[in-house]
Amino acid sequence: xxxxxxxxxxxxxxxxxxxxxxxxxxxxxxxxxxxxxxxxxxxxxxxxxxxxxxxxxxxxxxxxxxxxxxxxxxxxxxxxxxxxxxxxxxxxxxxxxxxxxxxxxxxxxxxxxxxxxxxxxxxxxxxxxxxxxxxxxxxxxxxxxxxxxxxxxxxxxxxxxxxxxxxxxxxxxxxxxxxxxxxxxxxxxxxxxxxxxxxxxxxxxxxxxxxxxxxxxxxxxxxxxxxxxxxxxxxxxxxxxxxxxxxxxxxxxxxxxxxxxxxxxx
Numbered sequence: 425x426x427x428x429x430x431x432x433x434x435x436x437x438x439x440x441x442x443x444x445x446x447x448x449x450x451x452x453x454x455x456x457x458x459x460x461x462x463x464x465x466x467x468x469x470x471x472x473x474x475x476x477x478x479x480x481x482x483x484x485x486x487x488x489x490x491x492x493x494x495x496x497x498x499x500x501x502x503x504x505x506x507x508x509x510x511x512x513x514x515x516x517x518x519x520x521x522x523x524x525x526x527x528x529x530x531x532x533x534x535x536x537x538x539x540x541x542x543x544x545x546x547x548x549x550x551x552x553x554x555x556x557x558x559x560x561x562x563x564x565x566x567x568x569x570x571x572x573x574x575x576x577x578x579x580x581x582x583x584x585x586x587x588x589x590x591x592x593x594x595x596x597x598x599x600x601x602x603x604x605x606x607x608x609x610x611x612x613x614x615x616x617x618x619x620x621x622x623x624x625x626x627x628x629x630x631x632x633x634x635x636x637x638x639x640x641x642x643x644x645x646x647x648x649x650x651x652x653x654x655x656x657x658x659x660x661x662x663x664x665x666x667x668x669x670x671x672x673x674x675x676x677x678x679x680x681x682x683x684x685x686x687x688x689x690x
Contacts, residue, residue, distance in 0.1 A: 435533050440636045442588070443534060447507045449477045454507050454538060462634060470627040472620060475677035480615065481511065482674060483665040483684045484583045487613040488516040490657075490669060490686060492524065497579040497611060499572045500526040501602075503558040504585030507534065508541035513581055514551045515544075522546040527568045529554045558585075559594065561601040577609035577689075584615045584682065587639040592646070599650045608689055612654055615665065615684030616647040624681065644683045654687035661685060 440462035444455035448463045455463075467474050491497040498521060502513045505528035514526035528542050528551070536555055545551040554567035565574065572578055580602055589595040603612060619625035619641045632638035648662045660668050662685035665678045 435537070440631075440634055441534060442637050442639060443507050443532060445636075446477055447509065449474065450481065450509055452507065452509055454534070462631070462636065466627060466631060469630070470624055472624075472677060472681075473627075475675065476617075476681050479665050479675045479678045480584050480617075480682055481509070483615055483668055483682065484513070484581070484613075485511050485516055486669050486671065486674070487583075487615075487684065487686055488513050488579075488581065489520065491579045491611055491613060492517045492520040495579075495611060495688070497577065498524050499576065499578045500524065500581055501564075501568050501572065501578050502526060502528045502581040502583075503564070504582065504588070505530045505535060505542060505553070506532075506585070508538050512542060514542070514549070518546045518549050522548040525550045525552075525572055527552045527554060527571050529556055529558050529564050529568075531555055531557045559589070559598050561598060561605070565602070565605055574605075575607060577611065578606050579611040579613060580606070582612070582614045583684075584617055586614070586616055586647075586650070587641065588637055590638060590640055592642070596650060600653075603654065603689055606689065610689045611686060612651065612689070613684070613686045614647075614650055615682060616644075616650075617641055617682050618643055618647075618680070620678070620681040647683065648685070651685060651687045653689075655690055656685055656687045 437456045440459050444459040445463040448455040448459055500513055517524040539553045542553055543551050552571040556563050586595045665682040666674050666676045668684050
């Protein structure tokens with residue numbers, strides 16, 4: 425399922441793109457030379473960055489696994505889906521519970537060209553894609569309601585994309601509007617990057633000036649406010665990626681750079 429067809433926006437291959445750079449860093453093939461150059465430059469200036477993308481994905485894997493296995497979540501709304509890679513939300517959830525239903529939301533023209541990879545599903549479950557700006561929550565929920573039963577709990581997944589919303593009040597408002605509309609027992613799984621150190625911040629600011637879509641680092645003391653009104657699963661609470669329910673495959677490099685948490689709506 426997708427929403428009504430729209431004219432496709434042209435993909436600009438002359439400017440680096442965060443989703444394509446992320447794809448390059450995680451061993452994918454969906455990037456252009458401009459993205460490789462930007463990605464290499466970032467890592468040359470800040471070598472620890474090469475460790476952060478796989479640890480962010482590992483946090484997502486553990487969070488979706490926890491929601492499916494421990495919390496009984498069977499419906500997922502994944503905002504800012506990004507380019508398909510291994511261990512997408514529907515793959516993680518449906519391996520545990522094949523009946524899971526997953527809706528992805530993104531309006532990036534590059535993601536749209538690869539949307540078929542997000543629409544695979546078990547026979548028992550379902551996956552769908554909504555081509556929409558995640559900030560337009562009314563339209564997002566209207567589209568999601570074609571696949572999900574919004575009268576029952578939904579797990580909202582927002583994995584490291586809110587930094588692309590420059591205005592903090594807008595980012596916070598997006599989360600609040602979504603969670604207010606969903607029933608009691610729903611969940612929010614959210615992660616957000618912060619600067620690991622001053623050098624990391626400097627390199628990110630240089631990247632933001634390159635013409636690419638900027639990403640704004642925010643301190644955990646600020647981003648934890650996105651869980652206001654919800655009940656954080658504690659332990660582990662809101663903490664750095666490797667400290668959130670680590671398993672045998674959890675790395676330890678991002679103790680500062682990325683934070684995540686899962687909360688339940690009372």
